[in-house]
Amino acid sequence: MSQDRFIVSFIADGQPDNRVLEYDAETLSPKKAEALLRVTFAELKSVKITDVQVQKRTKPNETEHDVPGHFKQP
Structure with a gap:
């Protein structure tokens, strides 16, 4: 299971x-986030x-792909 x-x-x-x-659930409460x-x-x-x-992060880290978004072709 991915985090x-x-x-x-x-x-x-x-x-x-x-x-x-990183957390292994779809949601993360503020109380649990503080503990983490x-x-x-x-x-x-x-x-x-x-x-x-x-706030759930939906975009991948740019470092995962080695090419910053502003250098990518549309």
């Missing part, structure tokens, strides 16, 4: 931040995290 990627935006100690998480952020990124383990928003 879906999610962009998680949040406020960490008053500063806006975002990270990409804390275990995946050591620097977020003990910071105050608020305003968590999750």
